[in-house]
Amino acid sequence: MRVDEQKLKPVENGKYLISGPCSAETEAQLRDTVSKLLERRALSAIRAGVWKPRTRPGGFEGSGRPALEWLAQVQKDFNTPIAIEVGNAQHVEWALEAGIRVLWLGARTTVNPFYVQEIADALQGVDAAVMVKNPLHPDIGLWVGAIERVAKSGVTELLAIHRGFFSHDPQLYRNDPKWELAIELRRHLREIPIICDPSHIAGKRNLVGHVAQTAMDLQFDGLMIESHIDPSCALSDAEQQITPEVFHALIDGLILRSADAPSGETLINVSALREKIDSIDLEIILFIARRMKISDELGHEKKAKNMAIFQAERWMEILQSRTDWGSDQQLREEFIEELFSLIHKYSIHRQTEIMHRP
Ligand code: PEP
Numbered sequence: 083m084r085v086d087e088q089k090l091k092p093v094e095n096g097k098y099l100i101s102g103p104c105s106a107e108t109e110a111q112l113r114d115t116v117s118k119l120l121e122r123r124a125l126s127a128i129r130a131g132v133w134k135p136r137t138r139p140g141g142f143e144g145s146g147r148p149a150l151e152w153l154a155q156v157q158k159d160f161n162t163p164i165a166i167e168v169g170n171a172q173h174v175e176w177a178l179e180a181g182i183r184v185l186w187l188g189a190r191t192t193v194n195p196f197y198v199q200e201i202a203d204a205l206q207g208v209d210a211a212v213m214v215k216n217p218l219h220p221d222i223g224l225w226v227g228a229i230e231r232v233a234k235s236g237v238t239e240l241l242a243i244h245r246g247f248f249s250h251d252p253q254l255y256r257n258d259p260k261w262e263l264a265i266e267l268r269r270h271l272r273e274i275p276i277i278c279d280p281s282h283i284a285g286k287r288n289l290v291g292h293v294a295q296t297a298m299d300l301q302f303d304g305l306m307i308e309s310h311i312d313p314s315c316a317l318s319d320a321e322q323q324i325t326p327e328v329f330h331a332l333i334d335g336l337i338l339r340s341a342d343a344p345s346g347e348t349l350i351n352v353s354a355l356r357e358k359i360d361s362i363d364l365e366i367i368l369f370i371a372r373r374m375k376i377s378d379e380l381g382h383e384k385k386a387k388n389m390a391i392f393q394a395e396r397w398m399e400i401l402q403s404r405t406d407w408g409s410d411q412q413l414r415e416e417f418i419e420e421l422f423s424l425i426h427k428y429s430i431h432r433q434t435e436i437m438h439r440p
Pocket residue numbers: 104131135187188189190215245282
């Protein structure tokens with residue numbers, strides 16, 4: 083296959099860049115988002131989900147088949163391919179009929195070889211580019227298997243998308259990146275470009291850039307990032323979508339390191355340790371917030387009972403017990419003293435505010 087025959091092409095520094103809304107909601111929402119995205123840079127494709135797999139019924143399940151008409155028009159007007167998720171053979175048929183030639187299999191489809199096979203059969207002899215997201219849970223076999231099934235149907239333009247994995251452990255991110263599994267996939271399928279979907283890994287817009295940078299540091303071949311003209315009003319994944327302006331700033335801010343900079347295993351280890359630290363810091367913050375809530379309750383109680391906010395003996399007792407607990411964990415006395423003085427000071431400040439409230 084010649085590069086100029088590819089439906090999906092890298093656009094910047096050899097990287098694929100895909101952006102667009104989680105879901106195509108209305109023609110205007112799609113058009114406005116796309117025009118703001120393409121105003122500043124070329125994209126490999128625009129993403130826009132038409133059928134949305136929802137865990138529970140009742141949510142927005144996508145605009146469905148009628149949206150394909152808007153997509154086809156936008157694709158033509160902006161001269162950029164549109165990519166959509168397909169979950170069964172019927173979706174493939176309708177997408178192709180509408181002239182959509184870039185398709186992806188979602189995480190909830192990759193887990194099911196029956197669906198994957200059905201889609202692969204519908205793609206037999208079809209000229210399309212297909213991207214396969216990793217399955218919901220960390221099973222690399224299902225991911226490789228899905229890519230192999232699609233390849234067997236004759237699709238030559240194949241990419242993998244890493245969107246993280248479901249995890250029971252408390253997580254900073256919506257989906258656990260488990261970077262090592264994406265690297266493992268590269269070992270299995272050397273020729274397949276792997277792009278990262280930081281939006282579905284992060285789950286929160288303020289973390290998307292951080293995940294995107296890690297993906298670049300690990301030499302991923304590109305990024306798929308959800309963007310929406312008005313993210314907080316999005317009908318799906320409102321918390322993780324970013325405006326086209328933020329998307330451009332994020333891409334402009336990425337640091338592309340050369341392949342000889344530390345990558346592969348070293349970076350996976352560093353990233354894995356950093357993610358653990360991030361999760362622990364989040365837990366620390368959640369704990370402090372819980373402590374402050376209880377301290378507020380105490381403030382109300384003191385106010386009702388006409389008690390003074392600060393009691394010297396109680397503070398002495400706190401300092402003594404906390405520094406003792408800390409030294410049992412090899413944490414220096416000065417450190418614990420400083421840490422709790424700060425927490426206590428802030429807590430007293432909040433209680434004072436409660437006391438003075440009319
Ligand atoms: C999506 O891309 O909007 C989507 C549903 O993603 P995933 O299959 O990764 O959950």
